[in-house]
Amino acid sequence: MAVTRRAKIVCTLGPATSSPERIRGLVEAGMDVARLNFSHGSQADHEKVFNLVREAARTTGRAVAILGDLQGPKIRLGRFADGPHEWRTGDSVVITGEDILGTRERVSCTYEKLPFEVKPGDRLLIDDGRVAVEVIEVEGSDIRVLVTEGGPVSNNKGVSLPNVAVSVPAMSEKDTEDLRFALRLGVDMVAMSFVRSPEDIKLAHNIMQEVGIHRPVMAKVEKPEAVTHLEAIVNAFDGIMVARGDLGVELPLDQVPLVQKRAVQLCRENAKPVIVATQMLDSMIENSRPTRAEASDVANAVLDGADAVMLSGETSVGKYPILTVSTMGRIVTTTEAGSIAVPRLQHDPRTHGGALTVAASQIAKAIGAKAMVAFTQTGDTVRRLSRLHCDLPLLAFTPVPEVRDLLALSWGVETFLMPFVEHTDDMFRQVDQAMLGLNRANPGDLVVIVAGSPVGTPGSTNTLRVHQLGSLVDAATAAQALR
Numbered sequence: 001m002a003v004t005r006r007a008k009i010v011c012t013l014g015p016a017t018s019s020p021e022r023i024r025g026l027v028e029a030g031m032d033v034a035r036l037n038f039s040h041g042s043q044a045d046h047e048k049v050f051n052l053v054r055e056a057a058r059t060t061g062r063a064v065a066i067l068g069d070l071q072g073p074k075i076r077l078g079r080f081a082d083g084p085h086e087w088r089t090g091d092s093v094v095i096t097g098e099d100i101l102g103t104r105e106r107v108s109c110t111y112e113k114l115p116f117e118v119k120p121g122d123r124l125l126i127d128d129g130r131v132a133v134e135v136i137e138v139e140g141s142d143i144r145v146l147v148t149e150g151g152p153v154s155n156n157k158g159v160s161l162p163n164v165a166v167s168v169p170a171m172s173e174k175d176t177e178d179l180r181f182a183l184r185l186g187v188d189m190v191a192m193s194f195v196r197s198p199e200d201i202k203l204a205h206n207i208m209q210e211v212g213i214h215r216p217v218m219a220k221v222e223k224p225e226a227v228t229h230l231e232a233i234v235n236a237f238d239g240i241m242v243a244r245g246d247l248g249v250e251l252p253l254d255q256v257p258l259v260q261k262r263a264v265q266l267c268r269e270n271a272k273p274v275i276v277a278t279q280m281l282d283s284m285i286e287n288s289r290p291t292r293a294e295a296s297d298v299a300n301a302v303l304d305g306a307d308a309v310m311l312s313g314e315t316s317v318g319k320y321p322i323l324t325v326s327t328m329g330r331i332v333t334t335t336e337a338g339s340i341a342v343p344r345l346q347h348d349p350r351t352h353g354g355a356l357t358v359a360a361s362q363i364a365k366a367i368g369a370k371a372m373v374a375f376t377q378t379g380d381t382v383r384r385l386s387r388l389h390c391d392l393p394l395l396a397f398t399p400v401p402e403v404r405d406l407l408a409l410s411w412g413v414e415t416f417l418m419p420f421v422e423h424t425d426d427m428f429r430q431v432d433q434a435m436l437g438l439n440r441a442n443p444g445d446l447v448v449i450v451a452g453s454p455v456g457t458p459g460s461t462n463t464l465r466v467h468q469l470g471s472l473v474d475a476a477t478a479a480q481a482l483r
């Protein structure tokens with residue numbers, strides 16, 4: 001059974017990737033998760049691409065999950081009446097809390113209280129720090145600023161205030177509406193931006209409760225508060241995105257690499273999926289080849305042990321979206337083919353699931369098994385296998401669609417949505433059907449199966465079986481295979 005790429009690829013969709021052809025191209029190039037970024041575009045735009053992704057997944061037969069990424073409490077510039085402008089160093093311009101259609105000289109921002117929360121001398125960074133301005137004075141709703149580092153400005157660019165604790169709520173009205181919309185649309189998972197506390201997940205859960213649709217929620221780590229409470233946030237949420245774009249503005253830039261490594265390791269210790277995001281192949285927005293530094297960045301995220309790597313502007317607005325995905329896929333595959341191991345877990349797994357999965361991977365290697373298989377109701381067992389980054393194929397069987405969807409993010413996991421298993425014989429039959437039916441292995445090959453008993457009871461992971469494909473083995477045969 002050939003193992004190809006194991007780390008997953010998340011692609012942000014946008015104007016460059018809104019046509020059926022482009023979306024199909026992304027899927028064929030290896031997109032595992034499509035990110036709908038609610039910071040940009042209308043709900044109608046997102047609905048359109050949502051349907052195109054589902055369509056492309058169906059026609060290609062590839063599993064593609066859809067992530068709805070909420071804007072979060074980010075302050076942004078409003079819209080300009082007449083396209084992008086250049087703010088030159090030394091220019092004096094106005095950012096206003098008033099809701100106006102902007103000009104080069106005066107543009108609105110999405111947080112009307114901003115004029116009351118800044119003071120002369122404060123530094124504002126626009127578009128992930130590409131443009132910097134300093135507050136000169138505040139007159140009513142107008143903040144007069146001096147451009148200290150010039151550059152282009154355009155619609156909805158982010159505004160960060162690294163040293164100002166602004167009092168924006170964790171979910172804006174827009175976020176609430178977008179979340180309701182995304183849930184009803186059918187997204188597979190949700191990301192909350194600018195998470196500051198483990199409690200923030202409750203805001204999403206409340207809305208899920210109200211709508212009656214529950215989906216996994218990822219926390220985007222892009223605030224100093226999230227770095228401070230990282231472990232609690234990893235525990236509270238279903239996974240993490242290291243959102244390096246805003247993180248590198250909110251924190252001194254030089255801290256980003258270590259936060260990335262710490263977040264990836266913490267997620268692995270806790271068996272939660274982790275995405276490394278932003279600027280991974282940034283120069284491919286314009287060029288058909290990435291820089292060597294960018295190739296190394298993707299490779300190093302994989303070697304850190306990330307479950308997934310993400311493309312943003314490269315696929316949403318870039319010139320070479322599909323080429324970028326295939327380039328990223330190649331870098332990942334080549335890196336994984338090298339014999340450099342990801343860091344070891346820093347703790348010895350002690351939960352039943354944790355200990356059993358470590359044993360399963362050792363046994364699988366020792367007996368030359370062709371794959372590891374996990375039966376899971378929550379996804380937890382298979383995430384515990386995934387975090388070990390074992391070379392063998394890793395198959396998850398679950399009757400729960402939401403579990404399959406979140407597993408789209410987990411390193412090396414291929415998921416089969418299967419009917420609920422009542423007896424162990426059903427379990428073996430499902431494995432045979434998947435592996436032999438799809439020509440993934442031959443009769444007589446061994447696989448190691450981890451499951452719970454009684455079968456189908458969440459949290460009961462306690463069974464490890466060696467199964468010979470094509471035979472309904474009993475315990476004696478399994479024991480013999482183990483010898």
Ligand SMILES: Nc1ncnc2c1ncn2[C@@H]1O[C@H](COP(=O)(O)OP(=O)(O)OP(=O)(O)O)[C@@H](O)[C@H]1O
Nearest residue numbers: 012013014015037039040041245246312313316317
């Ligand atoms: N749907 C869209 N319509 C118009 N412009 C877009 C759209 N999506 C992205 N862009 C442009 O591409 C840039 C990069 O895209 P990306 O999706 O990474 O946005 P971002 O603002 O950096 O993300 P985030 O809000 O999550 O931090 C954006 O800043 C924006 O200028």
Ligand SMILES: CC(=O)C(=O)O
Nearest residue numbers: 243244245246277278
């Ligand atoms: C992805 C994202 O939101 C960031 O990097 O800031």
Ligand SMILES: [K+]
Nearest residue numbers: 039069070071
């Ligand atoms: K967003």
Ligand SMILES: [Mg+2]
Nearest residue numbers: 222243245246
């Ligand atoms: Mg961000």
